[in-house]
Amino acid sequence: MAEQVATNITWHDGTVTRHERAACLQQTGATVWFTGLSASGKSTIAVAVEQVLIQRGHAAYRLDGDNIRMGLNKNLGFSAEDRTENIRRIGEVSKLFADAGVLCLSSFISPYAADRDAARALHDEAGIPFIECYVEVDLAIAEERDPKGLYKKARAGEIKGFTGIDDPYEAPANAELVINTGTMSLEASVAAVLACLEGRDLLT
Amino acid sequence: MAEQVATNITWHDGTVTRHERAACLQQTGATVWFTGLSASGKSTIAVAVEQVLIQRGHAAYRLDGDNIRMGLNKNLGFSAEDRTENIRRIGEVSKLFADAGVLCLSSFISPYAADRDAARALHDEAGIPFIECYVEVDLAIAEERDPKGLYKKARAGEIKGFTGIDDPYEAPANAELVINTGTMSLEASVAAVLACLEGRDLLT
Numbered sequence: 001m002a003e004q005v006a007t008n009i010t011w012h013d014g015t016v017t018r019h020e021r022a023a024c025l026q027q028t029g030a031t032v033w034f035t036g037l038s039a040s041g042k043s044t045i046a047v048a049v050e051q052v053l054i055q056r057g058h059a060a061y062r063l064d065g066d067n068i069r070m071g072l073n074k075n076l077g078f079s080a081e082d083r084t085e086n087i088r089r090i091g092e093v094s095k096l097f098a099d100a101g102v103l104c105l106s107s108f109i110s111p112y113a114a115d116r117d118a119a120r121a122l123h124d125e126a127g128i129p130f131i132e133c134y135v136e137v138d139l140a141i142a143e144e145r146d147p148k149g150l151y152k153k154a155r156a157g158e159i160k161g162f163t164g165i166d167d168p169y170e171a172p173a174n175a176e177l178v179i180n181t182g183t184m185s186l187e188a189s190v191a192a193v194l195a196c197l198e199g200r201d202l203l204t
Numbered sequence: 205m206a207e208q209v210a211t212n213i214t215w216h217d218g219t220v221t222r223h224e225r226a227a228c229l230q231q232t233g234a235t236v237w238f239t240g241l242s243a244s245g246k247s248t249i250a251v252a253v254e255q256v257l258i259q260r261g262h263a264a265y266r267l268d269g270d271n272i273r274m275g276l277n278k279n280l281g282f283s284a285e286d287r288t289e290n291i292r293r294i295g296e297v298s299k300l301f302a303d304a305g306v307l308c309l310s311s312f313i314s315p316y317a318a319d320r321d322a323a324r325a326l327h328d329e330a331g332i333p334f335i336e337c338y339v340e341v342d343l344a345i346a347e348e349r350d351p352k353g354l355y356k357k358a359r360a361g362e363i364k365g366f367t368g369i370d371d372p373y374e375a376p377a378n379a380e381l382v383i384n385t386g387t388m389s390l391e392a393s394v395a396a397v398l399a400c401l402e403g404r405d406l407l408t
Contacts, residue, residue: 011255011394015266024258051215054228059263061304062219071326072296075289085279092276093297100265102304122275190215 018128021101025059029098030202031123032193034107035116035172036135037164038150039142041181041189045135046107048190053103058203060103063090068108078161084115091119098128103202111163113170131196134175135189139164141182222332225305229263233302234406235327236397238311239320239376240339241368242354243346245385245393249339250311252394257307262407264307267294272312282365288319295323302332307406315367317374335400338379339393343368345386 022028032049034042046062053060069076073089076082087110097104110116116132123130142164143151154162161167172178177196179189197203226232236253238246250266257264273280277293280286291314301308314320320336327334346368347355358366365371376382381400383393401407 010259011252015251016254016258016264020258021263021265024261025263047219048215050220054220054224055214057228059225059229059305060220061225061300063300067300067303071299072293089276089293093300095275096265096267096271096297097301097304099271100301100306101263102306 018099018101021099025101027058027101027103027204028129028202029101029103030129030131030197030200031094031098031104031106031119032131032133032197033094033110033116033119034105034133034135035110035175037137037139037142037169038109038162039145039147040135040137041179041186042107042109042135044186045133045179045181045189045193046105048186049193050105052190052194056203058103059101060105061097062105062107063094063097064107068093080112083112087112087115087119091115091122094119095122095126095128098123098130099126103197109163109169111167111169113172116172129200129202131177131200132172132175133177133179133193133196134172136171136178136180137182222303222305225303229305231262231305231307231408232333232406233305233307234333234335234401234404235298235302235308235310235323236335236337236401237298237314237320237323238309238337238339239314239379241341241343241346241373242313242366243349243351244339244341245383245390246311246313246339248390249337249383249385249393249397250309252390253397254309256394256398260407262307263305264309265301266309266311267298267301268311272297284316287316291316291319291323295319295326298323299326299330299332302327302334303330307401313367313373315371315373317376320376333404333406335381335404336376336379337381337383337397337400338376340375340382340384341386 036042050062076086094104094106120130153159154165240246254266280290298308298310324334357363358369367373
């Protein structure tokens with residue numbers, strides 16, 4: 001086997017370009033950035049979108065608390081400074097995935113507009129599509145859902161600096177997509193994300 | 205277009221598995237970790253390997269100083285502590301790429317064995333292939349090449365803590381692959397990496 005591999009090796013000067021990777025994967029990389037309150041439904045939508053993309057043969061990958069907070073960002077807490085660094089790193093990693101040709105689905109509360117705008121700017125500077133998807137929900141509804149009991153703990157003062165309770169959520173002013181999960185079904189939400197990608201020629 | 209997209213949406217409980225992503229990309233993700241002195245030829249080999257992989261239709265991506273030091277790790281310097289954090293983050297990001305199904309080519313001096321071993325452990329714990337490729341070269345040869353004039357500056361004391369001069373390079377004891385660029389051509393080096401991947405069924 002090794003001998004076969006050793007044949008047919010050619011290369012050109014310089015590094016592989018994003019265009020070459022896109023041609024290889026037959027798609028253009030992009031970042032879809034889901035932002036919203038805890039329990040807004042961000043990750044539920046991102047998980048479903050990832051499933052549909054993979055089913056349709058697209059290279060897709062989801063970044064969220066599960067694979068970031070316990071890994072890359074495990075040395076960060078929840079101070080304002082650490083939240084900013086958290087989102088800065090995620091913005092950089094999202095950009096790398098999108099540069100690699102992958103449809104990167106990043107799902108984080110990302111409460112501060114300046115931090116999200118910085119992630120967008122990284123992509124803009126590199127000419128990589130960045131789609132901000134605001135997963136909107138009334139605080140009262142999110143608090144009623146409270147699947148992990150976090151709002152309850154925040155109201156009781158057991159968690160400090162909780163977004164929506166004693167730390168602000170700055171809603172996006174110019175998101176490419178707004179999904180209100182108080183009124184839209186999961187199916188409709190997923191369809192809206194796919195339509196948004198389709199409209200930007202990212203699913204061809 | 206949007207209406208078409210909205211149809212044919214189905215999903216299952218839980219998140220997309222690594223196995224599903226591998227099936228979609230028709231390959232298994234893995235990390236190839238190139239380590240060696242400055243001017244050892246690590247990045248030259250990684251660039252050429254990436255080109256061949258992309259030509260052959262494999263999803264591949266290279267992490268190196270160009271896209272990490274100026275981005276994700278721009279807030280890190282060259283102290284021992286920062287070097288460790290530098291490699292820790294790169295290990296985490298490499299693991300994410302490999303988890304996404306991509307062949308991740310990580311090219312960094314990564315002089316400390318403990319840091320490389322930590323990157324390997326992250327992969328091992330997740331059951332993700334990690335291939336350490338030691339790009340070996342005599343210091344004298346690397347210093348003679350000195351394409352960026354860094355060794356000269358280090359000898360002159362203009363750069364402190366330079367690997368091989370006044371900071372140690374701890375050679376891997378159990379690398380999956382050793383390439384001596386003092387004696388091997390670039391073509392032979394690339395063939396060796398491909399043969400190593402092939403031997404692990406990573407190019408099927």
